């Protein structure tokens with residue numbers, strides 16, 4: 001029997017799904033939704049495999065993954081398929097990181113967090129079917145902007161969306177720990193999607209002590225090896241907002257020692273073009289974590 005005839009579509013559910021879709025797209029979305037609802041995977045366990053997808057053009061590559069445009073054959077739904085070789089993951093000793101990324105990203109459902117729609121593997125590869133963010137890395141857009149920075153309304157919109165995504169993560173006991181423009185993707189509707197949860201962590205005790213993240217984005221508590229909690233993401237949000245508005249991170253320097261020193265001394269230069277509102281927000285975020293979250297900096301490794 002044709003698998004499309006297996007289940008009758010639920011018309012009420014379908015009407016609900018398309019109710020906010022602009023009129024010009026309604027027919028297209030309705031026909032795609034119908035196909036999705038009739039798919040054997042809809043609402044029940046299903047073993048996805050490469051047979052379900054037609055692979056297309058490459059979208060980019062990272063240290064361990066190559067990402068391709070892919071089309072789900074039954075519904076025509078487009079995804080970004082990240083393909084990783086198991087042998088490469090083993091060689092790089094990052095299997096745990098990938099598993100953490102899969103586990104955490106499957107659970108998180110927020111409009112500004114990149115959805116991991118499904119994943120599967122074969123003998124040699126792991127496949128992650130990710131929501132598509134067709135404008136790619138936010139970093140690229142920042143670098144291509146005049147003076148390599150965003151105008152304040154644009155910076156404010158992105159900062160707000162990232163803050164909303166982080167609040168959701170924290171409410172779900174997840175710390176991202178590696179926030180930077182390279183780990184944020186942009187959609188065709190100019191909305192940001194927080195990605196790359198490889199360094200993120202579940203916070204059971206609410207206090208972590210692993211040194212991770214990018215040097216320019218390290219808060220003083222991590223530089224000094226103190227225990228920290230989700231306030232590390234607040235710090236990084238301040239650095240991110242600064243980079244959006246200035247074009248570089250506040251503690252950037254050619255020499256790692258100098259960067260560490262600037263971070264310890266909280267030496268931030270605010271250019272004159274920055275509004276007082278932005279300065280106020282950033283200075284509240286780039287503050288000693290001990291000032292904003294009681295007592296965590298007292299615990300030394």
Ligand SMILES: Nc1ncnc2c1ncn2[C@@H]1O[C@H](COP(=O)(O)OP(=O)(O)OP(=O)(O)O)[C@@H](O)[C@H]1O
Pocket residue numbers: 059060061062063064065066067080082114130131132133134135136137182185196
């Ligand atoms: N969901 C997506 N939609 C569109 N493009 C994507 C998507 N995910 C990744 N890409 C593109 O593929 C590139 C590689 O992504 P990938 O997640 O493998 O690596 P990364 O996390 O950026 O790098 P690294 O492995 O070094 O951390 C990205 O820089 C981006 O341009």
